[in-house]
Amino acid sequence: MRAVPVLLAxxxxxxxxxxxxxxxxxxxxxxxxxxxDRRVNQPPPDGSVARDELAAxxxxxxxxxxxxxxxxxxxxxxxxxxxxCHARTGEGDGMIVQRGFxxxxxxxxxxLVDAPDRHFLDVMTNGYGAMYSYAARxxxxxxxxxxxxxxxxxxxxRVAAADLPNDLRAKLEGSP
Numbered sequence: 016m017r018a019v020p021v022l023l024a025x026x027x028x029x030x031x032x033x034x035x036x037x038x039x040x041x042x043x044x045x046x047x048x049x050x051x052d053r054r055v056n057q058p059p060p061d062g063s064v065a066r067d068e069l070a071a072x073x074x075x076x077x078x079x080x081x082x083x084x085x086x087x088x089x090x091x092x093x094x095x096x097x098x099x100c101h102a103r104t105g106e107g108d109g110m111i112v113q114r115g116f117x118x119x120x121x122x123x124x125x126x127l128v129d130a131p132d133r134h135f136l137d138v139m140t141n142g143y144g145a146m147y148s149y150a151a152r153x154x155x156x157x158x159x160x161x162x163x164x165x166x167x168x169x170x171x172x173r174v175a176a177a178d179l180p181n182d183l184r185a186k187l188e189g190s191p
Contacts, residue, residue, distance in 0.1 A: 074155035075136055081163060089164030092157045096149060105168040117145045128169050135162045 041047050041055040050057070079085055094103060102109040105122035112118050120127060127134075139158045142148040153161065176184055 071150075071155045075140070075158065078132070079156070079159050079163075085160050085163050086167055088157065089160035089162070089167075092153060092161050093164045096153055097161065100146070105165065119144075119146065122165055122169055123172055128173075132162055132166075135165060 043056055045055050046053040047055050098109055099111045100109045100116065100119050101107050107119040107121045136158055138146065139153060139161065140148060140150045176187055179187065
């Protein structure tokens with residue numbers, strides 16, 4: 016009795032006219048008469064979400080804890096991705112600008128000092144003005160790290176030497 020379902024399954028499987036490896040396929044911009052609009056590239060269904068999009072949104076929704084490791088990572092990513100235009104100092108006069116590219120704003124302009132963190136994350140994610148999106152180049156966690164470094168750069172210009180700890184003030188003043 017057990018052999019009957021197995022035999023029936025084998026007959027049904029062999030009854031298929033084509034093997035899986037021999038099925039016809041179409042390239043991205045070809046047409047296919049079987050489709051209503053004849054386009055092989057079909058738009059995604061309404062409400063569909065790219066696989067990594069939800070994870071990226073969640074990573075951007077939660078501010079990480081400020082740590083020395085986060086700042087170090089932010090500095091590294093800033094120097095790779097941002098410094099060519101914004102310069103290592105954040106003034107906006109990087110090497111690309113010196114070669115004729117439009118001058119980005121200085122991070123020390125009051126409007127950027129006062130800007131919410133979300134502004135910087137949105138600019139990195141979506142681009143702004145002449146700056147294109149870095150969403151595909153900079154991971155969401157690294158965008159937070161870059162933002163932390165930008166904030167540290169901004170803060171470095173506003174702290175009075177008298178407010179620094181003694182060891183840092185001695186370094187600044189050149190004392191041993």
